[in-house]
Amino acid sequence: MPVEPTAARSVFAQEVPPELLAQARHGDMQAHAELYRRFAAPVFNLALRVLGERTAAEDVVQEVFLRVLARVRRYRGEAPFGLWLRRLAVNATIDQLRSRRFLAETDMDALLAGLGAPGPLPEEQAEALALLMRLPPQARAVVVLHELEGYTHAELARMFDQTESYSKSILSRALARLRRRLGREGIGLESLP
Template sequence: MNNGFGQALDGRLLERARRGDGAAHAAIYRTYARACYNLALRILGEPAAAEDVVQDVFLRMMDTVSGFRGDAPFGAWLKRMTANATIDVIRRNKRFDGEDASDHLEASQAQGIPADSAVDAWALLMQLGPRSRAVVLLHEMEGYTHKELSGLFGQSESYSKSVLARALKRLESIAHAAGGSGAVK
């Protein structure tokens, strides 16, 4: 069974949603809300901020679904909306600016994240600032190209490549400093 953004959406449900049917909007929410939340949480690292993104994405979806052309699967369209919304949060929210690995390393150490021979990938990612984490997650896990990332961030492709390279190097350094061999489990 497919879950997340890969779930198929019934064409009749989509047509009802395009006509403004509230029950259809609710059904779409039930189908995709968890996937939206999980992506936003992985990028932002804050449950409350991720919940706000989900709310914003579905309000936007209700306003724009009538213009959905179907060039890509509905889930892919919604995934892009979610990624865009998280990047918007990072851009406008000062608490997400200027963070680096040292800020997150101190926080993770205060939370008692163990430094054993195998380092948890999620703990590592949470030590990156939100911009770096977003680029790593969207490129490495979600398959976004540097060209797509440049559009999301309003930057050049070299910006995305540079952020990714620095973030991966930082992750390797953090993993090594935490006692791991640099390998992420």
């Protein structure tokens, strides 16, 4: 069962004034700078949770805002802007995962700093985050996108060019692996930063 919306997700759902979007559509760089100011951190945090490496997450932020610059004229407003942007962020993160065959070790200090953790996390949070980062990259992506970001299995299947059963299987095995490593039920993903 998906976890309630996270802080990052609520930031993606924020209202963006129509006049700001109109200015961005017309190429106003100050409007683009304001969109960056509002959404760079949530894009970075999403990418960092999936990729586990600060440099790769920064690359995703850069790629996403280049895509926004190029595509904002085509944004029609059928979905809230933040959700449209979140989709760009997820796609760029998956592209990064695919292109690099992401195998780098996670820098936990950078991960915690990037997620805005003010200091040491409570032991349970730190343990859950460390275990999440030990999952294979694609499994970690499915767990983060399904459990923390609320994507459905149908959406994940389209993102990864797989079937829904593939997504369900990856998620089931990843959660079972996390539970085994913690040695107890109730892994507490909702408490992740």
